[in-house]
Ligand SMILES: CC(C)(COP(=O)(O)OP(=O)(O)OC[C@H]1O[C@@H](n2cnc3c(N)ncnc32)[C@H](O)[C@@H]1O)[C@@H](O)C(=O)NCCC(=O)NCCS
């Protein structure tokens with residue numbers, strides 16, 4: 001089994017790409033969804049957030065007021081680092097559990113949708129491929145303002161809380177450019193999907209050739225090499 005890290009910037013189109021991949025039957029784990037689950041009332045992260053940010057970031061029903069917390073962390077880098085240090089270990093733990101679930105279910109690869117993949121040190125080393133959902137800066141800002149009802153300055157604060165997409169582009173093994181229309185993006189996702197599926201064929205072909213050439217010892221060697229690479 002191998003892992004594919006999918007990332008992008010805020011409102012660059014990750015969910016749009018993931019929707020197509022899910023339609024094609026891929027297993028996808030969404031870090032934003034998990035980030036919501038791990039801060040539910042009575043969780044460890046909820047208690048720590050309350051302790052550091054105070055009751056003013058709570059709604060009447062005890063849940064986190066995401067808008068209020070967002071306003072704080074997107075304008076104050078040190079508060080953002082604090083929130084990340086509380087939530088990220090919990091998010092990673094839950095992601096690992098879900099990866100194991102898909103492994104047991106027999107999926108041959110799992111896509112991890114992680115907005116801060118390239119910002120989180122060391123995480124890309126576990127991914128066989130990294131996919132960046134790119135979008136040109138002006139379109140990204142416009143889509144973000146429209147989707148979240150933000151003013152220019154607020155949208156820019158959110159965008160600049162992440163590494164620029166042009167920087168992330170250099171690190172990704174695959175790029176999907178979502179600056180155009182949805183149809184153009186869909187075509188690129190179909191090509192990516194075909195490559196991911198081919199990548200499996202390549203593995204099995206390598207194993208078959210390896211076994212034929214070197215016998216059982218060679219097969220064991222190739223399997224070990226694959227799972228630790
Ligand atoms: C700040 C919070 C409360 C805002 O909630 P809200 O519902 O408005 O936004 P949502 O969670 O849907 O996130 C939207 C996007 O914001 C960006 N974003 C979220 N958290 C961060 C962060 N800490 N740093 C930079 N960008 C972030 C991502 O691109 C994400 O896709 C929430 O995002 C949060 O708890 N963030 C901390 C956890 C985290 O790092 N999540 C990102 C996944 S690892």
Ligand SMILES: Nc1ncnc2c1ncn2[C@@H]1O[C@H](COP(=O)(O)OP(=O)(O)OP(=O)(O)O)[C@@H](O)[C@H]1O
Pocket residue numbers: 008009010011012013014015016017032115143144147178179180181182185
């Ligand atoms: N190709 C496109 N053409 C027009 N609008 C688009 C396109 N792709 C995405 N959008 C719109 O842009 C907004 C952001 O897209 P999406 O939710 O897929 O991004 P995201 O990266 O998952 O966002 P976030 O990280 O902030 O949750 C949405 O309102 C979506 O409908």
